[in-house]
Amino acid sequence: MKMECTEALREMYEVSDNRLAPQSRPEAQIHLEECPNCQNLLRLDQLVKKTVRQKTATETVPVGLETRIRQRIQDLENLTWQKKLSWLLPGRPWGWVSTATVMIVTLLVIGIWTLSSPESGFVQWSFEEHAEYIREGFKLELVSSDPAGVDDWFKQNIGFSADARRFQKGEFQLMGGKKMKFAGMTSALACLKKGEVWVSFYAVPSLETEIKGLLEEKIGTKNLWVGSEGKFNIVAWKEEDKNLTCSLVAELPQQELLAFVGLL
Amino acid sequence: MPEERLSSKPSEFEKAALVHLNSVFAVARRMTKNQTDAEDLVQETYLKAYRFFHRFQPGTNCRAWLLRILTNIFINKYRQKAREPQSVEFQQAEDYRLNQQLLAPNRNPDPEESLWSQVGEEQIKKALETLPEEFRLAVVLCFVEGFSYDEIAEILGVRLGTVKSRIHRGRLLLKTQLLNYAQQMGLLKE
Numbered sequence: 001m002k003m004e005c006t007e008a009l010r011e012m013y014e015v016s017d018n019r020l021a022p023q024s025r026p027e028a029q030i031h032l033e034e035c036p037n038c039q040n041l042l043r044l045d046q047l048v049k050k051t052v053r054q055k056t057a058t059e060t061v062p063v064g065l066e067t068r069i070r071q072r073i074q075d076l077e078n079l080t081w082q083k084k085l086s087w088l089l090p091g092r093p094w095g096w097v098s099t100a101t102v103m104i105v106t107l108l109v110i111g112i113w114t115l116s117s118p119e120s121g122f123v124q125w126s127f128e129e130h131a132e133y134i135r136e137g138f139k140l141e142l143v144s145s146d147p148a149g150v151d152d153w154f155k156q157n158i159g160f161s162a163d164a165r166r167f168q169k170g171e172f173q174l175m176g177g178k179k180m181k182f183a184g185m186t187s188a189l190a191c192l193k194k195g196e197v198w199v200s201f202y203a204v205p206s207l208e209t210e211i212k213g214l215l216e217e218k219i220g221t222k223n224l225w226v227g228s229e230g231k232f233n234i235v236a237w238k239e240e241d242k243n244l245t246c247s248l249v250a251e252l253p254q255q256e257l258l259a260f261v262g263l264l
Numbered sequence: 265m266p267e268e269r270l271s272s273k274p275s276e277f278e279k280a281a282l283v284h285l286n287s288v289f290a291v292a293r294r295m296t297k298n299q300t301d302a303e304d305l306v307q308e309t310y311l312k313a314y315r316f317f318h319r320f321q322p323g324t325n326c327r328a329w330l331l332r333i334l335t336n337i338f339i340n341k342y343r344q345k346a347r348e349p350q351s352v353e354f355q356q357a358e359d360y361r362l363n364q365q366l367l368a369p370n371r372n373p374d375p376e377e378s379l380w381s382q383v384g385e386e387q388i389k390k391a392l393e394t395l396p397e398e399f400r401l402a403v404v405l406c407f408v409e410g411f412s413y414d415e416i417a418e419i420l421g422v423r424l425g426t427v428k429s430r431i432h433r434g435r436l437l438l439k440t441q442l443l444n445y446a447q448q449m450g451l452l453k454e
Contacts, residue, residue: 010432017431018412047380048439052407055385056392059290065303066285069310076314077274 004031005038012042016049226254277317281310284327287409291331294404295338297393305341309334328411332419335401382451383442391441399434406431 011028014020022029032038214225214236225236235258288309292302313320313333320329392400398420405416417427 013432013435014413014428017406018414045435045439048435048442049407051380051383052388052392052438053410055388056294056404057290057408058286059293061285061289062299062303065289065306066282069282069285069307072307072311073274073277073314076311 005035005041008032008035009038009041009045012038013045016042016046224258226258273317277314280320280322280326281313281317281330284330285310287327288330288334291404291409292334292338294389294392294408295334295397295401305334305338308337312337325415327409328415328419331405331409332421335419335421382449383445387445388442391438391445394441395434395437399430399437402427402430403434403438407435 008028008031011025012022012032015022015025015028022032032042214227214234217224217226222237227234235254285306289302289306292305292309293299296302296305309330313330316333320326392404395403401420402416405411405419406413411419413424413427413431416431417424420427422430
């Protein structure tokens, strides 16, 4: 066997790997025709390839893997409806208006709430918003410090009970800072639920807002704070250029929540 | 309501991508050498593919597209830190020696067929696992998945020349390894 055999074989391997016409390597082809050793070795190579393919191409997919993938995809699909809420984000056409509205109304509500009026304008505004979503087929999950009051409002204005559940003081304390302690007025930030996922989006109108109890993490170009409360995962971040502190809470694996924030 | 449009995405994805689960898992299993990592890798691949499904061009090879995503995730996340130094100087001599050795048990009218039928699945898988990672990836995509060198270059994101040399070197190492097993099994005479 000569060195030119090695070279001819190398070319013929490429021919066979790429299913090329043998004539595309005329010199190697001529050599092969005259060299029984190379014919054997090429046949051997094809045999090795065939054996490797036959013995490794099928691999039993673990039970449950496909189901898990489908479930995760379904979870993601459930997430996409959140994009409906994304017009609320700063930077979107209505973002500034909505953010400003949220800011003003929030401040109003804080004022009104401290004057102990649970039937505040913000609550009403928010409920009308949610009523829209219900008409579109979403399930509403409301948390409120005054569930009975919320249910009454729904019965009177929409025609059915909202099945609000009691919102515990400080339940989402981790989420916000000083101004967003969720001490009562947050009932207005009720959550929409679709499938098993529910999500709510908040924008806190000041960079000065302190984010407490969350771990800081840098993801991409964003500085994020992450944490969890029960089965809810929390992610908060600051929009430096917009002077905003935002947070997102959802009954979703943290990775997916982060992915969502990454895509925002 | 955009509901209908939303719900058609999973079914399109299912038709185009989920049908390749077997093949994608087999490649992941060859890459990671370990069942748990392979499952994680496949799951991550499919989620990423789903998120970026709008970038997939219908009519193009979805399996290659999935494997490109898989490879990227693998390279960024699971690849071994320690790299084996590449030495190609003795490749030709090694190839020559190997070829001679493989011809040695030429006693039966069809020696190779009987030899290779005795090398088991586990040994083939083990032999693949002994290959340095980048050779292994190229060889698996070529031998097992049957991709052309051009397609492999695109999947791995490397130049065609690199693919050629990786496959050639990988095939040589694989045959050496299989030969070792065959010798251990007493299928080859020294």
